[in-house]
Amino acid sequence: MSAKAVRGIGLAHRFTGTHYLFENLDFELLPGQIVGLCGPSGSGKSTLLSILATWVVPSLGRVETIGVERTGWVFQNPYGVPRRTAIDHVTLPLLAQGRSRRDAEDRAHRVLAGFRLEHAADQPFRELSGGEAQRLMLARAVCSGPDLLLVDEPTAQLDTRTAATVNETLGAVAQDGTIVVIATHDPHTRAACTHVIDLALAHPGSRL
Numbered sequence: 001m002s003a004k005a006v007r008g009i010g011l012a013h014r015f016t017g018t019h020y021l022f023e024n025l026d027f028e029l030l031p032g033q034i035v036g037l038c039g040p041s042g043s044g045k046s047t048l049l050s051i052l053a054t055w056v057v058p059s060l061g062r063v064e065t066i067g068v069e070r071t072g073w074v075f076q077n078p079y080g081v082p083r084r085t086a087i088d089h090v091t092l093p094l095l096a097q098g099r100s101r102r103d104a105e106d107r108a109h110r111v112l113a114g115f116r117l118e119h120a121a122d123q124p125f126r127e128l129s130g131g132e133a134q135r136l137m138l139a140r141a142v143c144s145g146p147d148l149l150l151v152d153e154p155t156a157q158l159d160t161r162t163a164a165t166v167n168e169t170l171g172a173v174a175q176d177g178t179i180v181v182i183a184t185h186d187p188h189t190r191a192a193c194t195h196v197i198d199l200a201l202a203h204p205g206s207r208l
């Protein structure tokens, strides 16, 4: 496995005209880790994901990456092609990597099964439930082979059993060498993480 790491160094962020959401954040994220970004609503979890994705420049500090060429992102709101089937969404990134159709479809079915979506393989995206659509986005992101996978609230819409499967599958993705970062409110998802960055503790007000 090639060396990969994501480092946050002295990170702090505030939007124009607002107070600092968090300050003095230092961390190193490595393959095999599944890192939970935790904290109350509005504490800056999605903002920190955007900073890790380099979409938002932090007010202070910097992010350094080593060996991270591909970043996958799964939003809270799933977006797909309404008429295209679930299996198509997952097969496409595998074909784009140069796999044969048969190899791509085999892998796509295995990944769908990992997210409890086998039953929906041939359903068009528009017929999926909210939770199925979001799991499909996870499956698609995993199939794009990211070095760093950023996920916003993956279990918010799921029942406990499905959420547990998703957490296990993300754990397996981390074991395969992806750095997985999950913004979450869910205590079960937090418990499934190997590391936690708690933004409640990085909030300037937490020291008052």
Ligand SMILES: Nc1ncnc2c1ncn2[C@@H]1O[C@H](COP(=O)(O)OP(=O)(O)OP(=O)(O)O)[C@@H](O)[C@H]1O
Binding pocket: 015, 016, 018, 021, 039, 040, 041, 042, 043, 044, 045, 046, 047, 048, 183
């Ligand atoms: N582009 C922006 N401009 C100004 N303020 C913003 C912007 N984006 C987010 N904020 C504010 O920054 C704060 C943190 O937002 P963020 O979405 O990162 O929190 P969160 O912890 O992910 O919240 P939630 O758990 O509710 O999703 C919020 O008060 C939000 O209104």
